[in-house]
Amino acid sequence: xxxxxxxxxxxxxxxxxxxxxxxxxxxxxxxxxxxxxxxxxxxxxxxxxxxxxxxxxxxxxxxxxxxxxxxxxxxxxxxxxxxxxxxxxxxxxxxxxxxxxxxxxxxxxxxxxxx
Numbered sequence: 771x772x773x774x775x776x777x778x779x780x781x782x783x784x785x786x787x788x789x790x791x792x793x794x795x796x797x798x799x800x801x802x803x804x805x806x807x808x809x810x811x812x813x814x815x816x817x818x819x820x821x822x823x824x825x826x827x828x829x830x831x832x833x834x835x836x837x838x839x840x841x842x843x844x845x846x847x848x849x850x851x852x853x854x855x856x857x858x859x860x861x862x863x864x865x866x867x868x869x870x871x872x873x874x875x876x877x878x879x880x881x882x883x884x885x
Contacts, residue, residue: 773809778802787850846873 781801788794849870852858858866 776805778805
């Protein structure tokens with residue numbers, strides 16, 4: 771179930787927010803390697819090969835749900851980007867940080883065990 775909820779594109783997008791950038795790149799690389807190793811292990815246990823399977827194991831989120839799935843991530847990225855750039859008025863910083871925390875908590879709650 772956890773593997774089916776993981777989205778490497780979203781993980782990559784979040785890695786771009788990490789400063790310094792090389793740290794985000796390194797962390798994402800390790801996450802991607804573990805994801806691929808886990809997927810391959812599941813396929814071996816199931817007796818399948820990655821290049822012969824018809825659909826991802828376990829099934830990925832339906833594309834019709836993707837806009838709803840991505841909206842909180844995009845909002846969080848926008849808020850984090852503004853904070854990193856210093857693109858806010860002095861009175862906005864606390865509100866942006868609260869907004870960022872609320873968005874991250876919402877994503878975590880929605881993803882349940884993968885949040």
